[in-house]
Amino acid sequence: MSQENSILLSDSGTRSYETLFEYQPLAAFLVEADGTISLVNHRFELLSGKTKQDIQNRMKWTQFAHPDDIESLMDAFLNNFQKQHKPHLFTARTRLFNGSAYRKVFIRANRIPTANETILVQLQELDEEGLLKDYSLEDSDYRWRSFLMEGLDIVVILDLSGNILFVNKTLTGASAEEVQGRNLFQILKKTDALKLQSFISKVLVTGNAESVEEWSSFTGKKSHYFIRISPVTKQGEISAILLTVSDTTKQKESDSDRLRRMESQRHRQKLEALGTLAAGVAHEINNPLTGILNYAELVKEQVEENETLLRNVEVIIRESERISGIVRSLLGFAHKEEGIKAHVSTGEIMHSSIQLLLPFLSKDAIIMEGVDTLIDSEKNMDIPLVIGEPQKLKQVFLNLITNARDSLNDKFPFPSEKKRIIVGQRQLFRNGERYVEVTVKDFGIGIREENINRIFDPFFTTKPTTVGTGLGLSVSYDIVREMSGDMDVESVEDEYAVFHVILPAAEKIS
Structure with a gap:
């Protein structure tokens, strides 16, 4: 046993109580x-x-x-x-x-x-x-007692053996009466007791106060505490130890939230810079792409009699037009239109979002189903428009498709006919009100039952920290709620996940 612990555990006799008794209420x-x-x-x-x-x-x-x-x-x-x-x-x-x-x-x-x-x-x-x-209000002992008994902090006075001479509040989940007179190190968890014992030993050796911050269960529940350990002296000799324990859980959580917000802000600034860069690249691509299309049209007129060359030129034109559509979608998404609300078609915005992600989906061999029906005028005659900011709604759909893609890639890191995403929309009535419901279904890893109620919480994510921040679904949920809508999810782990975006219909009907 170390010298400090020998000092701590030694029998101090009645000398250790004298200072306490002088201040007893x-x-x-x-x-x-x-x-x-x-x-x-x-x-x-x-x-x-x-x-x-x-x-x-x-x-x-x-x-x-x-x-x-x-x-x-x-x-x-x-x-x-x-x-x-x-x-x-x-x-x-x-x-x-x-x-x-x-x-x-x-x-x-x-x-x-x-x-x-x-x-x-x-x-x-x-x-x-x-x-x-x-006690009389004029009695100084009453004021001292009120300070101890009614204050927010836990106050504990120990003798030099670690026995509790006084405690004003519940400790380790037991009442003050139950723990008073017992040895503190015997009622604490072993890890807490050893750590606290080492600090008290240091106070006994140096005579100086010490402080420590700990996540512990001093009051019977896991919380963050600030503990100050002070010597009680009489005529220059330490006769007891005073502990003050402050619950700082809320402050600690506030600090963590602030750090997360700062990290989120830095991440958002990176995304804004990336968006600006992408918009610049898209402009640069758009100019030569226009030239390619124009020259391809000229070549097409010149080789009309050569069927083989004609088919090749038509492929060049078709693929160039597809690239042009992706560039237009990218430029539209990068263009800021916050605050501008309009009557919009959910089908058209979803279709545009998919076109933006189509190169990545194709590279991953993911099959998209229901895309063409989103802009089929005959099949969507009864689908009303909604009122919202187009770019924000596109952000919601991009996030849902991206999450579905990640889920499928996690489950099928290789090509498979099961790598499918199904999109669709329909008219919906709730309490006599008309809504538009847009669905995104994938057959990936799904969502665990215990996580279903947490997926819209800020910073909650099951992805590695290098892949996700846990903000995508939270931001999407906030955007939908701003539009007076709602988001629902249903899932079976390792089978599928379906997200429903439900938005109120606008008065103007398509």
Whole structure:
């Protein structure tokens, strides 16, 4: 055992209690095994009408008890403190002799686990009706007691062996009465006890206060605490240890949220820079692409009689037009139109979003179903328009398609006929109101049941930190809610996931 721990666990005797007793808000005394009172505080002097010199090591507690109560009190002491597996605390109402009369008092007795089994007794006077008397507001002890008992912090006073002499609030989930008198290191979890013991040892050696921040279960629940450990001295010697424990969980969580917001802001700035770069690249691509299309049209006119060359030129024109469509979608998405709301077609926006992602989907051998029906005027005659910001709605659809693509790639890292995404839309009625429902279904890894209710939470993600920030679905959900809509999800793990975007129909009907 180290020297510090030897100091911490040594028996300090009654010397370690003296400082505590000077500040006790209640009358208190210590009783040795033979019943002799070895130490009293000033409050007990006032209550009993005798001085410390008259009492300490001269009188027994039975000299202050009413003759009719001695037998019952003796039985209580024997039952609670001299038998194994009995509680360390008992309370009773009795009468105390003050030299001229008997006063009604309420007592609390705790066994202090020292070598000679000292008993700590605290007393509080009762009124004529048997109720605890309130301390006078002018009494400095009352103000001190209020500060300790009603303050937000947990205050613990330990002797040099780690025994709890005083605690104002619940500790480790047990009441103050249950833990008072017990050894702190025996009631804490081993890891917490060892860590706290090392800091207390340092305080005993240096005489200086220490502080530590910990995620721990000091109050019976996992929280973040700031703990300050201070020496209590008398005439230059340390006689006790004072712990103040502050619950700083909310502050710690606020700090974490702030860091996440800062990281999110940096990520957003990167995306904005990337969007600007993509828009510039798209402009540069668009100019030569226009030239390719024009020259291809000229070549087509010149080779009309050569069927083989004509087919090749038509492929060049078709693929160039597809690239042109992707560039237009990219430019449209990069163009800022925040705040501009319009009557929009969900089908057209979804179709445009898919065209933007089509090269990546094709590279991953993902089959898209239902794309052409999104812009089929005959099949969508009953689908109403919605009111919203086109670019924000496109952001929602891009996120859903991207998530579906990631899920399919996780499940099928190779080409498979099961790598499918199905999109569609329909008219929907709820409570007599008309809505448009857009669905995106994939047959990827799905969503675990325990995560279903969390997927729209900010920063929640099951992807690696290098892949996702956990903001996509949260931002999409906020956009849909801004449009007075809603998002639903249904999923079976390792089978499928379906996202439903439900938006209120506009008055103007397509």
